[in-house]
Amino acid sequence: MKKLHHLAAASVVASALLSLASAPAQATPFVVDVAGAKSVNLQGEAGNTVWFIDVGANAALNSLSWSIELDAFAPSALSEMQINFGESRGWGFVTFAPGRSSSASGVGSFSGSLNLSGLGLGLGSDGLLRLEFSEAYKDFATGVAEGEWLRGTLTFDYTVASAVPEPASAALALLGLGAIVGVRARRRVAPRRNG
Incomplete structure (x- = not known):
């Protein structure tokens, strides 16, 4: 019974370590200065201004x-100027x-502002955000x-999957694991009686 108790405690600590390693970390919003970008052709066509911004591997965009x-050259309209953003491959x-x-x-x-959290808009392992005007x-x-795009900014709020737990969290998890090992080391096996 004690062995099962120790295994359960070790399982809890291992689960805590795994959740710490994959917990999302809130990142500082990043700002994109749009001054000088040109809207030239339809989306995906050559000639448009395209920028790549390194946000962080597996980042999830939460809001914009x-x-x-903007300056739309007549007869083009302001409503026709757009930006497309997402992962670097364009998907x-x-x-x-x-x-x-x-x-x-x-x-x-x-x-x-625009809430993006319900869209599940994530970046790939390269962490690059692609912006196409x-x-x-x-x-x-x-x-x-x-x-x-004469002047101004786009501000993206995002989270990143943390690959490594923060030092304080890792220290607490290791302390818990150490306590389990210590209890097991102190446990004495009852002597066998002959006969």
Whole structure:
């Protein structure tokens, strides 16, 4: 019975160590300065501004907030300027048009936020976030810019799966494991009686 008790305690400690190793860690939000990005062609076509940002392996995007100023070159509209973001391979991405409510050309300012946590938007093992600035509708010839992201920022909040537990958590887990080993070492085997 005691042996089962010790095995159960060891199992609890092992489970705690595993959960510590895979627990998500809240990371400091990162900010992307969008100044100078151009929306040229439709999404996925050559000529668009594409950036890769190293966020961290297996990061999960939780939210996006923005405060930006766009310039849509007539006859292109502010609502057509968009950004696509997701993992580096271009799979599992979100298309976002900050000026979606404005059918006007020219300069417009936009701000707001978007909750991404329900989308399960994660980055791959390379940890790279791919940002592509594109157009929803092509008004000009291929390769001709239809708009420019004049100034402003995109702020992403994210979490990263922690591969290694924090030192204090690891120390507590090891202390618990040490206590189990100590109890086992102190346990004495009853002497056998002959006959």
